[in-house]
Amino acid sequence: MNLASITDRHPDDKVALVSHGTSITYGDLGGHVGAIRGGLSAMGLEPGDRIAIICANNRYFVETFFAALGAGLVVVPLNPLSPALELAREIDTVGARAVLVGPTAGRVVAGIESSRIPTVEHLVAARPGDVAGATAFSALVANDPAPVIEREPDDLAVLIFTSGTAGAPRAAMLTHGNLMANIDQVQAVESIARRADDTTYGILPLFHIFGLNVVLTPALSVGATVVLVERFDPTTAVESITDHEVTAITGPPTMWAAFAHTPDLPRDAFATVRLAVSGASKLSVEVAERMLDRFGLRVYEGYGLTEASPVVAYSVGTGAPVGSIGRPLPGVEMRLVDAEGDDAFVGDAGEIWVRGPNVFGGYWKDPDATASVLDADGWLHTGDLAVIDDDGYLFIVDRAKDLIIVSGFNVYPAEVEEALVEHPGVAEAAVVGVDHPHTGEAVKAYVVVEPGTECEEDDIIAFLGDRLARYKCPSKIRFVDEIPRGLGGKILRRTLA
Secondary structure: OOOHHHOOOOOOOEEEEEEEOOOHHHHHHHHHHHHHHHHHHOOOOOOOEEEEEEEOOHHHHHHHHHHHOOOOOEEEEEEEOOOHHHHHHHHHOOOOOOEEEEEOOHHHHHHHHHHOOOOOOEEOOOOHHHOOOOOOOOOOOOOOOEEEEEOOOOOOOEEEOOOOOOOEEEEEEEEHHHHHHHHHHHHHHOOOOOOOOEEEEEEOOOHHHHHHHEEEEHHHHHOOOOEOOOOOOHHHHHHHHHOOOOEEEEOHHHHHHHHHOOOOOOOOOOOOOOEEOOOOOOOOOOHHHHHHHHOOOOOOOEEEEEHHOEEEEEOOOOOOOOOOOEOOOOOOOEEEEOOOOOOOOOOOOOEEEEOOOOOOOEOOOOOHHHHEEEOOOOOOOEEEEEEEEEOOOOOEOOOOOOOOEEEEEEOOOHHHHHHHHHOOOOEEEEEEEEOOOOOOEEEEEEEEOOOOOOHHHHHHHHHOOOOOOOHHOOOEEOOOOOOOOOOOOEEEEHOOO
16 A cells, blocks of 8 residues: 555546646646656655655645655655754654755755754755755656555654644654545545545645645545645635635634634635534634624534544534534544543543544654553543533543644643743743634743843744744743742643633
């Protein structure tokens, strides 16, 4: 098997992608992917080698992703908006031999090159002029096609960095079998299965598991069309949805909130849409009701996490009320476990445990973090709390105690705190999540200043901007005399929150 083969079984003249206004058929996609596969092999890259892709939602990402998988490589999708130092750390962590830089990511390359990551032998750039010494992406497409290399279900397909349930960012190991299992689990449910005549709106970033294995791969597995979108604006999004007659939209609550609260959008803006799903964080009941009242569109919630490839539960077609994540997918076992390790009673909160072929094998070269979330019986301890009602519907009530979710992206306080105390004027720091009307949550920091030092809020935020992705940076810093701690020295975050 090889996940890359899902694009090979569709009519050559069917449109697979719309990228930057250009339609790319399955025939064109297959030709480009085969040639790039040949180019990667000509570089001396071998099955199991890692290749990082730093690219926005466009054809360069998709073609390289499937070419690399087909060549037996392990793809490491990275956020093109992250600072160069953060990207360099992630590339070094996985020991990538090659890096693809998309058209808008050239600015980060100088920082990556200056880090002198010892394993990186090849840089490929969509705009080679932006990257000194890089191979042009167009040169890869000029190669003779190479055949797809067969992989076993347990062979690694992707490494996706996530804070997940285990703390600071780690690379989750997802196999060809994991990803294919989750596609099959979703396709087994008629109400959420993708169809060949679907046109999917692809706003979710492809470096995130949500965009990669909920939007892109399921659509291409059935021969549907994906409209790739790099930047979101609700007004132009509606124009695109109308022009392309989009039938399926999946996105975070922030996207649905933007649609719900943007004035002057026509009532029939989503007339062609048959499937509207929200995920990555909790959808406000007010937003869901407003979408239904304004546009007649029911937005359903799902639940998943990177470590589960990612979909775990769905509400479409289940009769679940607004606010529920519905029921587990077929083939996914789930338990709600109380603090004593017993199954929680109906109506009582319990931690969600998940088991199935879609559950990952662990974190890259981090057995301790793996053991903290995967038990000996194969149960993934998600850290998320839910209740089940008398009708069998699931409701998320809380999540891993310290985790902050900003626009669907996980932020772990320890990582931000470590960056804060690198500032010469910061003695101690603590970070918590606070409610935010647009991003769900925002990062707020409490800082103790070094004696005799004066610090400005803007200075500290600018300092962090060079070290952390933007969504991880605090939007507010409060200066305090001390950080509340327990007897063991642990920060009492709930006191701060």
